[in-house]
Amino acid sequence: MHTAGQDTTALLALDWGTTALRGARLDAHGTVLEQRAFPRGILSVPAGGFTAAFEECFGDWARGSARACLISGMAGSKQGWIEAPYCACPSGFADVAARLRWISDPALTLPTAIVPGLCCELPCDLPQLASVPDVMRGEEVQIFGAMHLTGRNDGLFILPGTHSKWAWVQDGRVTAFQTFMTGEFFALLSQHSLLARTIDTTAAFDAQAFALGVARAGQGASLLHNAFGARTLSLMSRMAAGPLASFLSGLVIGDELRGHGRNASGDIALIGSDNLTRRYALAFESLGVTTRSMGGEATWAGLHALGQHLPDERSP
Amino acid sequence: MHTAGQDTTALLALDWGTTALRGARLDAHGTVLEQRAFPRGILSVPAGGFTAAFEECFGDWARGSARACLISGMAGSKQGWIEAPYCACPSGFADVAARLRWISDPALTLPTAIVPGLCCELPCDLPQLASVPDVMRGEEVQIFGAMHLTGRNDGLFILPGTHSKWAWVQDGRVTAFQTFMTGEFFALLSQHSLLARTIDTTAAFDAQAFALGVARAGQGASLLHNAFGARTLSLMSRMAAGPLASFLSGLVIGDELRGHGRNASGDIALIGSDNLTRRYALAFESLGVTTRSMGGEATWAGLHALGQHLPDERSP
Numbered sequence: 001m002h003t004a005g006q007d008t009t010a011l012l013a014l015d016w017g018t019t020a021l022r023g024a025r026l027d028a029h030g031t032v033l034e035q036r037a038f039p040r041g042i043l044s045v046p047a048g049g050f051t052a053a054f055e056e057c058f059g060d061w062a063r064g065s066a067r068a069c070l071i072s073g074m075a076g077s078k079q080g081w082i083e084a085p086y087c088a089c090p091s092g093f094a095d096v097a098a099r100l101r102w103i104s105d106p107a108l109t110l111p112t113a114i115v116p117g118l119c120c121e122l123p124c125d126l127p128q129l130a131s132v133p134d135v136m137r138g139e140e141v142q143i144f145g146a147m148h149l150t151g152r153n154d155g156l157f158i159l160p161g162t163h164s165k166w167a168w169v170q171d172g173r174v175t176a177f178q179t180f181m182t183g184e185f186f187a188l189l190s191q192h193s194l195l196a197r198t199i200d201t202t203a204a205f206d207a208q209a210f211a212l213g214v215a216r217a218g219q220g221a222s223l224l225h226n227a228f229g230a231r232t233l234s235l236m237s238r239m240a241a242g243p244l245a246s247f248l249s250g251l252v253i254g255d256e257l258r259g260h261g262r263n264a265s266g267d268i269a270l271i272g273s274d275n276l277t278r279r280y281a282l283a284f285e286s287l288g289v290t291t292r293s294m295g296g297e298a299t300w301a302g303l304h305a306l307g308q309h310l311p312d313e314r315s316p
Numbered sequence: 317m318h319t320a321g322q323d324t325t326a327l328l329a330l331d332w333g334t335t336a337l338r339g340a341r342l343d344a345h346g347t348v349l350e351q352r353a354f355p356r357g358i359l360s361v362p363a364g365g366f367t368a369a370f371e372e373c374f375g376d377w378a379r380g381s382a383r384a385c386l387i388s389g390m391a392g393s394k395q396g397w398i399e400a401p402y403c404a405c406p407s408g409f410a411d412v413a414a415r416l417r418w419i420s421d422p423a424l425t426l427p428t429a430i431v432p433g434l435c436c437e438l439p440c441d442l443p444q445l446a447s448v449p450d451v452m453r454g455e456e457v458q459i460f461g462a463m464h465l466t467g468r469n470d471g472l473f474i475l476p477g478t479h480s481k482w483a484w485v486q487d488g489r490v491t492a493f494q495t496f497m498t499g500e501f502f503a504l505l506s507q508h509s510l511l512a513r514t515i516d517t518t519a520a521f522d523a524q525a526f527a528l529g530v531a532r533a534g535q536g537a538s539l540l541h542n543a544f545g546a547r548t549l550s551l552m553s554r555m556a557a558g559p560l561a562s563f564l565s566g567l568v569i570g571d572e573l574r575g576h577g578r579n580a581s582g583d584i585a586l587i588g589s590d591n592l593t594r595r596y597a598l599a600f601e602s603l604g605v606t607t608r609s610m611g612g613e614a615t616w617a618g619l620h621a622l623g624q625h626l627p628d629e630r631s632p
Contacts, residue, residue, distance in 0.1 A: 122545075126531050128524075132545040133552045163510075163544065179548075180540040181509070188504040193497070194479075208444075215442050222571050223539060224496040228479065229438075229448040232495075236449045255538050 007065040009033060012058060012110065013303035015138060016075035017041050022299075023058050025066065030304035032297075042080045050081035051107050062110045068310055069112040070303045073138035076101065076114040086119035086135060092173035093144050097309045115141055115306065120176050134179050138299075139165045142271050145302030146294055147172060150269065157269045158291075160276040162187075164256060180256045183276075186249060189227055195248065198234040203242030205275075207282060213250020214257070214283045223255045253283050267291070271298050323381040325349060328374060328426065329619035331454060332391035333357050338615075339374050341382070346620035348613075358396045366397035367423050378426045384626055385428040386619045389454035392417065392430040402435035402451060408489035409460050413625045431457055431622065436492050450495050454615075455481045458587050461618030462610055463488060466585065473585045476592040478503075480572055496572045499592075502565060505543055511564065514550040519558030521591075523598060529566020530573070530599045539571045569599050583607070587614050 010028040014021070019041035025033040038057050045053050055062075062069065076084035084101035100113040117137030124132050139159045147153055153172040159165040162183035167174050190201050216226055230248050233239040239247060268284060270277040270293040277293035284291050326344040330337070335357035341349040354373050361369045371378075378385065392400035400417035416429040433453030440448050455475045463469055469488040475481040478499035483490050506517050532542055546564050549555040555563060584600060586593040586609040593609035600607050 124532065124535070126528065126535075128528055129532065132532075133548040133554070134544070135548055135551065164540075178541055179544040180538065181544050182540050184509055185540055188508055192504055192508050193500055212442065212444055216440065216445065216448075219440070219442075220575070222496065222575055224480075224498050224501055224568070224572055225494055225575070227501075228450070228495040228497050232449040232451055235451065238449070252540070256540055259536070259538055259541070 009061065009064050009066045011304060011307040012061055012066045012069035013300050013307070014058070014069065014071040014075070015073050015141075015299050015303075016071050016080070017073045017138060018043055021053075021057060022296075023061070024300050025061055025064070026300060026304050026307070030301060032300055042074045042077070050075070051105055054081075054112075055107070062108070066110060068307060069110050070100070070115060070306055071112065072115040072141040072299065072303060076116060076137055080114070082114060084114040084116040086117050087140075089118055089120035089177065090170070090173040090175045091118050091140075092171075093147075093305065094309075095173075096140060096144070097306050100306070100310075111310075115303070118174055118177065120174075122176065122178060134177060136165050136167075136177060136179070139167070139177075139271075140174065141302035141306070142298040143167055143169065143174060143302070144305055145298035145300065146269050146271050148301045148305045149294065149298065150292075152269070155267060155269065157271065158280060160253075160270065160272045160280050166260065178260075182252055182256045185223070186252045189248060189252070190245065193227070195227065195231055195234075195244075198231065198241055199244045199248065200241035201245045203245055205279075206243040206246035209239070209243035209246040210250040210279060210282065211286055213247040213252075214254035214286055215250075216247075217251050217254025217258060218287075220258070223251065226251045226255075249279060250283070253279055257283055257287065269294070271295070325377070325380050325382045327620060327623040328377055328382045328385035329616050329623070330374070330385065330387040330391075331389050331457075331615050331619075332387050332396070333389045333454060334359055337369075337373060338612075339377070340616050341377055341380070342616060342620050342623070346617060348616055358390045358393070366391070367421055370397075370428075371423070378424070382426060384623060385426050386416070386431060386622055387428065388431040388457040388615065388619060392432060392453055396430075398430060400430040400432040402433050402453075403456075405434055405436035405493070406486070406489040406491045407434050407456075408487075409463075409621065410625075411489075412456060412460070413622050416622070416626075427626075431619070434490055434493065436490075438492065438494060450493060452481050452483075452493060452495070455483070455587075456490065457618035457622070458614040459483055459485065459490060459618070460621055461614035461616065462585050462587050464617045464621045465610065465614065466608075468585065471583060471585065473587065474596060476569075476586065476588045476596050482576065494576075498568050498572045501539070502568045505564060505568070506561065509543070511543065511547055511550075511560075514547065514557055515560045515564065516557035517561045519561055521595075522559040522562035525555070525559035525562040526566040526595060526598060527602055529563040529568075530570035530602055531566075532563075533567050533570025533574060534603075536574070539567060542567045542571070565595060566599070569595055573599055573603065585610070587611070 008027045009025040011026045014023045021038045021040040024035045075081045102113045121131040157167045164180040164182045167177040268291045324343045325341040327342045330339045337354045337356040391397045418429045437447040473483045480496040480498045483493040584607045
């Protein structure tokens, strides 16, 4: 436990997602002093219940020496605490910093703001559909954090996950991005489809079976067909239940890479869990594309960087 | 109710699938005299319980004038009544007719056989995976029935469904075929994914939204991305919940067509429910490919044709 006298906290940083709530106390240099995680994603919080949930999880921190609290993620969606309208691409650090949505609630002891997500329009070029929108909430902070940590302000940033994001960055601004439901498709196929009966998702990662799946996907057939191939390989006893999980993972991630992966030039930034960035790094390696990976620290680095640029009236 | 004196039944034809059991009494010309359907697919029948389930559903028919009973579908799988090993492609009517698996069970009053399915090896050309197997059970009978009904022994036969089958036929033999988990992906996405919240699968079919989905899929992006686009179009209030269901259906079916659809030459045979063949006909029409559709009658026609070629010792 910290006491007010020893407290060097400068910022409370929160990542409030759909299913999880994570928070960190950061000092003036962005160093993480303490972290907490709760299964209190926005889907578990009743309408009007966000202030109470915040107080319950982080109330003691909010009465410390932090001068503000910044929150990224789905807390800024329609179903969240307060809606923070998306910043349209191209958007960079300064655009997002200028559009923080401050929460007016007398019950809050600390200036608290939600970081807006990004939106973009991807050209579709059909008579009835000129473009299709894409959106992110939370990943923009990780991208800014990754830029901050690496000093790199250009290139392709990929954030694997339930909904994988590919973001193209130029001069520190996200010019466009694209979402793939890769993690969700894997979960649907391995838990709810015909494949669920013959796959062992608890088996250790099998790099060889994974690479085979990536190569198979790269041949261009639809995932609709390749997924059935995973079933028949099992049915014909040519692949066991353990490797099958890694093979399917390779098929799905390989399908994500099919569109852009082969054209991507080197040194892609991968941001996510070790388990996922490792798989994407392997998949890109098989295409001759280099990557470098970082984890959750990007979120805290991004929120810290935003905290450095708060308007004066929010400074204590 | 029929009586023995009036009974002109020549063959009992059954289609015993994973979730459904359908049967028909056919006369010597293949005319359907009566049909029955039960929610008694093989998954609902306990091991060792197939004879009893057959007796319960069709025992009265079996004591009539039919000279045999032929059963197609998953009843011939490992989890079915008795395993009928696949016929390897290329395989035609005569190959399948010669490999009927007769059931030896003294409790059966009628010679009863299971029709074997087909298997094929699709070249994969990877060092560790020279080919990937594909399988069908039941669709081969529909294909033979469609040949019988149309007099056509060459070309592409497509059977839309939970697991869509594309079968290439030459001189009356299936040379190769390919499965797509199209119906299952649509069900997973519309019932279990993020999209489930904003889609109305009970809405009437919207041909315009469907065509838009097909066109969108034809642009080549992965379904992993296009499915998220269905979500964002809804999120941004650019597409309502009803048309969204037809749009997603178009995205998924369009993805199935992406590989071969554009190279398919005219007059594809579509075999399936009206609801599905209509959608595939529209999708192919948008690619300038002509189709002709037929329904469940293909199953009975196929089993009737096999019944005409039973070995003499099975004739009463």
